[in-house]
Amino acid sequence: MSLFEMIIKNSFRKRIRFALTALSVAVAFFLLTLLAGIDHALNSNIGGNSQFRLMTSHKVSMTQSLPINYQKKIAKVEGVKAVTYASWFGGYFKNEKNQLAMSAVEHTSYFSLFDEYLISQPDLDSWKKNRIGIVIGQGVATEFGWKLGDKIPLSSSIWMNKQGSFSWEFVVAAIYQTKGASVDDKRIFFQHRYFDKSRAYGRNNASWFSTQITPEANLDLITNQVDAQFNNSSFATRTTSEQVFIKEQAQQFADMAMVIKVVLIAVFFTLLLIVCNTMVQAIRERLNEIAMMKALGFSSFNLIKQVYLESFFLLSSGAFIGCLLANITLSQVQKLMSNFLSGITIDPSYYFYVFCLVLFAAFICSFFPALTIKRLMISNTLGAKQ
């Protein structure tokens, strides 16, 4: 009888209790993993060029546009390296269920700022020359089976063209790859100058400006200087880092950081209570056996080690199930939210974090049973039965 066999047999003494407790652990880790996936998405763009990028939008709302000539004014601020702009198109293919993350972008500068989208130079040149050309991500190309040269009619839920139609004609001019898994490969870009000339209203305006700053520049100072320029105009701005901008978009729905913290604390406090209670109960039921094992020569340390491993087995079973289910769910969530928030995935280092968490939780859960075992008087326990 190996130690491992002993742990398994003891764990499955009360199978329903084990299953229910493992299920509660699984739920806790399911939630933790889901939130970790979303948190990863919120933080995935930190690093690379994105840490040197600012986003400037209308102070009141993202839905209100800003004049395109802000580009030159922002570029004059000290520490600014380059400025580009873009407008949200609100596109869809065939029907509104096929929503697309589609933007009109300033064609000369946009992709030099956003170098996480990898486009071959010939394709990029070809796109720049083609007024109705679109750059699509590999994910879009795969999903819809589009290839270079295809003529694609796309509709907008916001913008009407001069012909009075919401349907726009495009040609696939380039397909981009991504630098990493966290970069969204389901975006579509087209030329802002075509957008401006073709739309029926709102010309010479853009939804937001993206500003690249030099590595040695003071981010806060530039942010303040950019906004100060337009403070008293009718198009006042709000400038933030790109990361804050993405987080704010997500937090239109909920304060994710707060939700994550509150849920985690509640879930793990409850989890510890449940598993602690289970382990205390399991050991109380086995006091006579434990006393007998002590009489046979098993040391307290040996028995405590068994209880710790039992707790660990219970917690890790639940954690495994929870993480597995969360991974499946996250892949579905990523598909549904790819237009809204990219990079919903689990970083491999997260599993090391879960492992450490399970080790620690097992320590907490086996603490009181360990005390019981240590204090157990063999003569009292075995004597009381007779």
Added chain:
Amino acid sequence: MMNNNIELKAINKTYQKSKNSTDNQVVVHDNFNLKINSGEFVALMGPSGMGKSTLLHLIGGLDKPTSGQVIIGGEQINNLNESQLTRWRADNIGFVFQSHHLLPVLTAQANVELPLALTHLNKSQRKHHAATALSLVSMADRAKHFPKELSGGQEQRVAIARAIVSDPKILLCDEPTGNLDRKTADEILSLLAKLNKEYGKTIVMVTHDLKAAEYASKVINLETYTYDLKAHNVQEARL
């Protein structure tokens, strides 16, 4: 252990009834002396509350005297610390209790193997030892059975196999037949007598049962503080 002699010298054992009181003490043994020679089968008798089980626990290192010396095989065990005592018990003592305390999740074979987990024996050696112990108590054919599939007598036989599997020199039995019918009790007692006579185990058995005491080579009555070499011939002699 050089020999298996058991010596209790000037043993005092008191229990405190209440944690908050200092004068509320129960004296179980007062200046008690006892010597059991290696290879003896001794029955400890007497009414409840006389400290029979307490003596057994002192000899087995499960409890410590308030004062006095417990010397087993020339080693004073009441001076050993907790971990030393644990190791000492594993090497020298086999316990058989009224309740068998078998682990319900393990088969008879696995229950008997349990004490061997503390030895350096490999898996096949452990299996072999356990099988030998089970056949010694005539339970070889029940090796794969779980405790709930065994009768009370069979469970006690498995408990005895577990007690002897690591070949301890001393067996301490606390009312080993207390839960059994007469016929089964006689079978268990015959088995203990066999272990004593054929395998030289020193056995100390606590019992209320005069019939059980007949199997012992010496009976010690704690009430009269006397012993008799033949239990069925009640000639009490004051020590």
